[in-house]
Amino acid sequence: MxxxxxxxxxxxxxxxxxxxxxxxxxxxxxxxxxxxxxxxxxxxxxxxxxxxxxxxxxxxxxxxxxxxxxxxxxxxxxxxxxxxVVAVWQSLRELGMERLAEIERTLNDFRSQKHSFQAVTIDELLLKMEQDNVVILDVRPEKEFRAGHIPGALSIPIDQLLNRIAGLPLGREVVVYCRGPFCVYADEAVELLQNQGVPACRLEEGFPDWKSRQLPFHAIPD
Amino acid sequence: MxxxxxxxxxxxxxxxxxxxxxxxxxxxxxxxxxxxxxxxxxxxxxxxxxxxxxxxxxxxxxxxxxxxxxxxxxxxxxxxxxxxVVAVWQSLRELGMERLAEIERTLNDFRSQKHSFQAVTIDELLLKMEQDNVVILDVRPEKEFRAGHIPGALSIPIDQLLNRIAGLPLGREVVVYCRGPFCVYADEAVELLQNQGVPACRLEEGFPDWKSRQLPFHAIPD
DNA sequence: AATCTATTCAATGGATTCATTGATTAATTG
DNA sequence: CAATTAATCAATGAATCCATTGAATAGATT
Known part of the structure; x- marks a missing residue:
């Protein structure tokens, strides 16, 4: 050849x-x-x-x-x-967030509108988990939670959150996560929680990022 | 929004x-x-x-x-x-090598034609380097070598290799590297060396892969 | 067998991408 | 200042991509 x-x-x-x-x-x-x-x-x-x-x-x-x-x-x-495939998507995403000013601007605009500017990274969450003073909330649809989630996370799909807010454990900080940095569920959840007087912030990344970092996760078979 | x-x-x-x-x-x-x-x-x-x-x-x-x-x-x-940018390119490359049978076939066809099927990975090279029984040969153009190369590597651009083959240190295995897995310089070098009776193999990856793994490298400023 | 439903196929036009060509810009050299 | 050179721009047709539409398929239900 x-x-x-x-x-x-x-x-x-x-x-x-x-x-x-x-x-x-x-x-x-x-x-x-x-x-x-x-x-x-x-x-x-x-x-x-x-x-x-x-x-x-x-x-x-x-x-x-x-x-x-x-x-x-x-x-x-x-x-x-x-x-x-997820790895490529993630690296493309990261490249975009770094090189395309337009993306960062859009992200900031949206988040400030949802009052959830301060996001926590996976590394920061890991620290909080060690100290055991955090409630982790998964607001994705149930099927996705069952397919895999952060160990110890509570599953409350975003459309049920308002009704089930009373059931949340008190006295600990709430960190909400969803599909990824471009998923709006976590932002909506943080907005809702803060409006109800519950201090909360979102995880910057999503479950797939947790998983691809080889961190342990739970799955619930059918 | x-x-x-x-x-x-x-x-x-x-x-x-x-x-x-x-x-x-x-x-x-x-x-x-x-x-x-x-x-x-x-x-x-x-x-x-x-x-x-x-x-x-x-x-x-x-x-x-x-x-x-x-x-x-x-x-x-x-x-x-x-x-x-290199990171995205690398992950796309890896995805392609894994998912597109056509690429692997093309690669194998070409390498077997050049008699350089057995390639060494960076990890394997690192082991050999520890034992100090390997000559590392960079066959890229000089400018690229100066911009960055594996520490201790010898620079002999591919088009000078035939003339300078005598100057190679004897008794140690030769590992040739170039730009990356799709660069043909290393294959051509291995073919040439083997034809001259010098046992050699190529590094699977290229210098950018070495660099992006955060391994130490040398550069020669102008 | 007839019906229903999730999915795929095929064809259509409108938009985008691409390589080529020839002209234009801007910095350097004679 | 004219000539040269590296690079970009602008315009062109050919090829490809894309969403829409309506028809076709194939598994499940009646």
């Missing part, structure tokens, strides 16, 4: 991979699948897409082996092919 | 970043700039592009802040904006 042909082939394949990532909806799909598997219908609903459109984007991701399908009944459950 | 608007903005920006990576030439440019800065002309020559085309691709990378320019005389020296 020719040297030139070799390079063209390898870099061409990798560019194809990058192309599969190069669409807002497909990045959102990856962000969702990093939590737990989902049907086409669920994805379409979450992202406000038509089924056909969601299906097409999933085909593209499948075409470069980033996701797999498991067919059950007449549902197609899509899931990420590999933890490395 | 609306929740939907927020997501659209953030994921849109990140998709734009991915789009900038989604072209074979632009990935090659990043791979090159990970070694050392370069002028437009040098990049165009390396990749066999017209100046105008090379310039356009660089504009795209500059547009999303992945590269910066330093103008000197009438040369424009382009360089990577940040070590995180």
């Amino acid at each position: 020719e040297k030139k042909e070799f390079k063209a082939k390898v870099f061409g394949e990798l560019a194809g991979l990058a192309k599969a990532l190069a669409h807002p909806f497909r990045l959102q799909i990856i962000d969702l699948l990093a939590q737990s598997s989902r049907t086409v219908e669920e994805i379409a609903a979450q992202l406000n897409l038509s089924m056909a459109n969601a299906s097409q984007h999933l085909q593209i991701l499948k075409g470069v082996n980033l996701v797999h399908v498991r067919k059950e009944g007449h549902y197609a459950h899509y899931y990420l092919a590999d933890a490395k | 609306e929740k939907k608007e927020f997501k659209a903005k953030v994921f849109g920006e990140l998709a734009g970043l991915a789009k900038a990576l989604a072209h074979p030439f632009r990935l090659q440019i990043i791979d090159l700039l990970a070694q050392s800065s370069r002028t437009v002309e040098e990049i165009a020559a390396q990749l066999n592009l017209s100046m105008a085309n090379a310039s356009q691709h660089l504009q795209i990378l500059k547009g999303v802040n992945l590269v910066h320019v330093r103008k000197e005389g009438h040369y424009a020296h382009y360089y990577l904006a940040d070590a995180k």
